Amino acid sequence: MRCGSHRTGTPESPAFPARPYDLIKEVTIALVLVALLTAGLAALFSSPDERPVTLGSWSRADSADFTTTAVSELGGTSATAEYGPPYNHTPGAGQKIGPIGLQSLAGVRVPIDTANDFVIQPLRQAPEPPLVTDALTAWSAAPASRQQAWTSAYSDALGKAPDSDPAHVAPGDYGPVPVLTARLLELAQSGALDGELLTEGGKFYQTDYTRPLLFLGDGSYFADLAQSRHLTGDQWGMMNETGNYPGQPWLWLYTFWYQIDPFKSSDNADALIWGLMALLSLVLVLVPFIPGIRSIPRWTRVYRLIWRDYYRAQQRSPR
Amino acid sequence: MSGTAPAPEHGWTAALRRRLVAALPPEKLLPDTQPAYMASWVYVFGVLTVSSLVVVLVSGGLLALKGPAWWHVSSVGKYVNSLHLWSVELFMFVLVLHLWAKFFMAAWRGRRALTWVTGAIAFLTSIGTAFSGYLVQQNFDSQWISDQAKDGMNAVGIGAFWNVLDFGQMLMWHIVLFPLGLCLLSGWHVLLVRMRGIVPPIDALTPGPDRAPSGQEGRA
Numbered sequence: 001m002r003c004g005s006h007r008t009g010t011p012e013s014p015a016f017p018a019r020p021y022d023l024i025k026e027v028t029i030a031l032v033l034v035a036l037l038t039a040g041l042a043a044l045f046s047s048p049d050e051r052p053v054t055l056g057s058w059s060r061a062d063s064a065d066f067t068t069t070a071v072s073e074l075g076g077t078s079a080t081a082e083y084g085p086p087y088n089h090t091p092g093a094g095q096k097i098g099p100i101g102l103q104s105l106a107g108v109r110v111p112i113d114t115a116n117d118f119v120i121q122p123l124r125q126a127p128e129p130p131l132v133t134d135a136l137t138a139w140s141a142a143p144a145s146r147q148q149a150w151t152s153a154y155s156d157a158l159g160k161a162p163d164s165d166p167a168h169v170a171p172g173d174y175g176p177v178p179v180l181t182a183r184l185l186e187l188a189q190s191g192a193l194d195g196e197l198l199t200e201g202g203k204f205y206q207t208d209y210t211r212p213l214l215f216l217g218d219g220s221y222f223a224d225l226a227q228s229r230h231l232t233g234d235q236w237g238m239m240n241e242t243g244n245y246p247g248q249p250w251l252w253l254y255t256f257w258y259q260i261d262p263f264k265s266s267d268n269a270d271a272l273i274w275g276l277m278a279l280l281s282l283v284l285v286l287v288p289f290i291p292g293i294r295s296i297p298r299w300t301r302v303y304r305l306i307w308r309d310y311y312r313a314q315q316r317s318p319r
Numbered sequence: 320m321s322g323t324a325p326a327p328e329h330g331w332t333a334a335l336r337r338r339l340v341a342a343l344p345p346e347k348l349l350p351d352t353q354p355a356y357m358a359s360w361v362y363v364f365g366v367l368t369v370s371s372l373v374v375v376l377v378s379g380g381l382l383a384l385k386g387p388a389w390w391h392v393s394s395v396g397k398y399v400n401s402l403h404l405w406s407v408e409l410f411m412f413v414l415v416l417h418l419w420a421k422f423f424m425a426a427w428r429g430r431r432a433l434t435w436v437t438g439a440i441a442f443l444t445s446i447g448t449a450f451s452g453y454l455v456q457q458n459f460d461s462q463w464i465s466d467q468a469k470d471g472m473n474a475v476g477i478g479a480f481w482n483v484l485d486f487g488q489m490l491m492w493h494i495v496l497f498p499l500g501l502c503l504l505s506g507w508h509v510l511l512v513r514m515r516g517i518v519p520p521i522d523a524l525t526p527g528p529d530r531a532p533s534g535q536e537g538r539a
Contacts, residue, residue: 010429014354016526017354027370033370037405047401048460086479103476105476106477110478207490213462213465233467238467246408247453249411270475278475285440287427288435297424309358
């Protein structure tokens with residue numbers, strides 16, 4: 001023990017020598033510096049703002065992809081249609097952490113019936129020519145198995161047609177599906193479908209974009225755009241931003257797990273990574289109480305650099 | 320003027336005032352001295368974090384004044400949005416440096432565990448706040464982020480209650496609930512720092528009454 005001092009755990013800071021300090025002055029200088037730096041960076045680099053994709057712009061830019069997606073919504077084979085909770089009841093759908101399926105436990109709280117919500121209802125809302133009205137009647141009158149047979153056959157035929165162009169689909173028994181999807185494409189290209197998906201149920205004010213975003217996400221056009229901008233999960237997209245702008249680099253650890261096995265090849269990757277990040281977040285919060293982790297500062301001795309003046313003074317002081 | 324004596328202090332209000340003043344006397348709340356061992360540039364990251372947060376809140380408040388679509392159609396709005404973006408980038412940058420510095424200083428020592436806990440939760444809240452901001456940009460980026468993020472949220476059941484595809488819900492969280500939580504946590508964190516004082520160096524010895532460590536003389 002050193003002369004003139006005692007050691008009883010961490011000493012109280014007021015027991016140490018002090019020197020003059022001006023808190024308000026420091027805060028003021030820091031605030032001015034940060035404000036000036038921010039103003040300079042904003043003036044120099046501005047900020048990204050790439051226009052959103054609409055159902056209209058998608059259907060005009062890639063009508064084949066739009067139609068293929070519409071058929072899958074109608075036939076219940078799109079990603080959203082088979083998603084499971086919180087959108088619908090799909091047997092076996094939903095991720096798990098080991099035996100625990102939190103996705104299923106939370107239940108269906110944002111119900112989505114893709115055939116009805118994305119195709120049939122928008123067509124019924126719009127003023128329709130008799131051909132479309134008859135097609136809607138035929139669709140509604142058919143049993144589910146027949147509806148699926150029509151959409152499945154039309155989906156296969158679309159896949160075989162050159163450029164998946166509906167105009168070049170081989171003749172077949174597709175029921176009313178070609179009429180319905182062709183009319184939906186017309187509505188989308190006119191821009192009407194964007195509004196109709198938002199105002200379903202007679203709403204006027206609307207801020208919930210769940211339906212149009214899910215519909216958009218089911219196609220490949222949207223994902224291809226994101227891929228070209230390096231925004232997908234396997235491109236560390238969570239940290240990226242459109243254009244040459246910094247995105248969210250603080251998410252590096254979260255997106256890191258998606259780049260490695262066993263996560264990147266797991267069907268439960270999202271649930272596993274969320275579980276892992278929740279655990280790591282808890283560890284961060286509880287660092288002071290976790291043996292070993294709380295000792296890392298002492299082992300690494302980085303603190304000797306931070307307080308080097310103090311330790312130097314201690315070495316110089318007489319014993 | 321009558322010379323009536325002041326009534327004795329009693330009741331919840333007086334008790335709370337006594338406790339607050341005892342825990343945070345003015346010289347602790349607004350100190351004009353600091354321990355001499357605080358001789359490192361590392362300490363500026365804390366005050367820079369608070370300063371950046373102020374710029375984030377002010378620029379975000381300006382955006383809120385004109386509504387979420389303003390910055391898409393106005394050059395002034397675009398600049399204010401740029402201020403918001405870059406202040407957030409600065410905030411997160413200095414916040415992470417502050418966090419790492421405090422980790423390597425083992426700043427939770429000496430009854431300061433709650434200071435660390437509030438700071439760590441504020442950091443996590445900051446991530447949530449920034450994330451919800453990316454969801455309400457009303458552009459391609461926010462469309463893609465929400466479409467991807469829904470899978471993570473849904474996978475653990477959060478998406479059933481916190482719908483990242485619902486712009487209105489996310490906007491309210493971004494401009495009301497997250498900032499409120501962040502400000503409360505940050506305020507609590509700063510007050511704890513003022514109450515407990517700055518953590519002394521690891522293995523520091525309390526100077527005895529007869530002398531101060533060499534080269535660290537000053538007001539005690």
